Amino acid sequence: MSDLSTDPSVRQIPDRLQSRSARLLQSWELLLLIVAIAIFIANSFASPYFLNAWNLSDATFNFTEKAMIAFAMALLIVSGEIDLSVASIIALASTAMGAAATAGFGTPALVLVGLVTGLLCGAFNGTLVTRLGLPSIVVTIGTMSLFRGISYIVLGDGAYRSYPADFTYFGQGYVFWVISFEFVLFVLFALVYYVLLHRTNFGRAIFAIGNNPTAAQFSGIRVGRVKFTLFLLTGLMSGVAAICLTSRLGSTRPSIGFGWELEVVTMVVLGGISILGGSGSIPGVVIAAFVMGLVTFGLGLLNVPGIVMSIFIGCMLIGVIALPRLWKMWRS
């Protein structure tokens, strides 16, 4: 991806986007919001069970964990990199927590194990990409097999299930009425990442790197260090998601979270983050999380088979990527 943005013929595109970006992005989020509201209204007409506080609360579990990773992934993709190993980091972190729980450690230690495992995986990816200069898509396809492979070696067809009783709070607890702990965490992280990307120098540096890493380097941004930090963050968020998911399932198997990396990337791209890097926003990702959650839950209520849902989401994604291009062609 970084190769593309150093290519002189492509380099001009972000510059042009930049000048128009404010208007374009605002309208993009508005469009997504309208889509989300339309789906919400359509669902409440399609199924009598949709408008129920507990049901909607249950529906949030379909996206909260994935969305937490998607926030960090959004920053990484804006910087022009990608991490496809996130679901495997979940598996490895969950396996590490399971091993610790079996050894008799308490909940605080388990949380620490989950977060540290995530960080270590992120550091491993980050080192390979920033120190050795390897393309992130190749590195993380490799670590995707590596991390989950370790889980399979450790667990085989067995499972860890001896989690302490208070560990269930992260994935099954409610803070207030129907507001789950996971949902609160989701909102908090949305705010944190919003501030980080849109209100700090670090965030500006991410955009600069995504648009033109060479220019960013020459303007004094430590490109390698920023990217390394972003891999760390993505690993950390995968660790957080692992804690929530493991707590929600109450057990660990090596197949945990299988295939989630694509759903996370889908969420990010649907949220208007350019897959080529350099543009996008966190509010877009937040709305995209709701859109995906509402679509899968709404179709689920109508007992639409999962494969049809996948087709629907796939079409939505292609539409999202094609729309800006078509818009541009139509304008010129």
Next chain:
Amino acid sequence: MTLTRRLFGGAAMAAALLAGGAAQAQEDPIRIALVVKALGIGFFEAAAKGAEEAAEELGNVEVIYTGPTDTTAEGQIEVINSLIAQQVDAIAVSANDTDALVPALKKAMQRGITVISWDSGVAPEGRQLHLNPSSNPLIGNMIIKMAADELPEGGKVAVLSATTTSTNQNIWIEEMNKVLGDYEGIEVVGTVYGDDLADKSYREATGLMQTYPDLDAIIAPTSVGIVAAARAVEDAGKIGEVNVTGLGLPSEMAGAIASGASKSFAIWNPIDLGYSATYLAYQLATEAAEAAPGASIPMGRMGTLTLDENAEGAMADPFVYDASNIDAFKDIF
């Protein structure tokens, strides 16, 4: 985050509406969800057919056949959550994970939904009862019965098992030996192990025929072994002399039945399984029966299910497949 406010603002109003609407649900059909490991698997499509059959028999039953696209626990949990939201009357699940579904299914039971597992079970705290397709004593009896039925004057049989440490096979052979006395004139001359590898099983089966030239039957209680043994009999030109039987899959055994190397074999019938699961779910959901240890619950044409101390029960004898019905099942599983 105006959307969040909308979501939960609307939800609060709707909750009140729904509470009033629940009373009308009386005349609605009993909705039973058959949740399978993944959609698009022949075995489960057949189970769904059985479920429809039970629904027709019971009347006023709506079967919701559903499941995730991949065989993952997370996918099944999403499906279960949407079923809880729809307030179905019962969930009958073949689980992808014994433990991971427990929290979601517990929530379903808390909201008044009947939960049973079938085929692939859920830990006891996550369901009211579990329906096993068969039981070890029934399987042990069936494998020797199939061999004996073809040998009215008695004869010599040998066993081709999986590995020496295969728990299931060892239990079945042990159960078989217990009932051996019921089959007069049948002598078990030996047991060999093919390690569930096609080539080793083939060699062991060939060896058996050489060691015991007057062998009448080979019992292979493993789906790998039975196919290999049938091929060994075909290759040795002993079709008609040595009958291969045991446990196998119709799709893999269709050729052996056609050639005559195997007269019959057994395995569970997915149609009966779906039928029984639906019947049981209906009984529990309508409170016609209770899933207590020791209880006997009727399941239509399949007889009754007797529950043990873990609220588990065995449906029936393994279903026997032979030339008369193999064509109907070979495309299913």
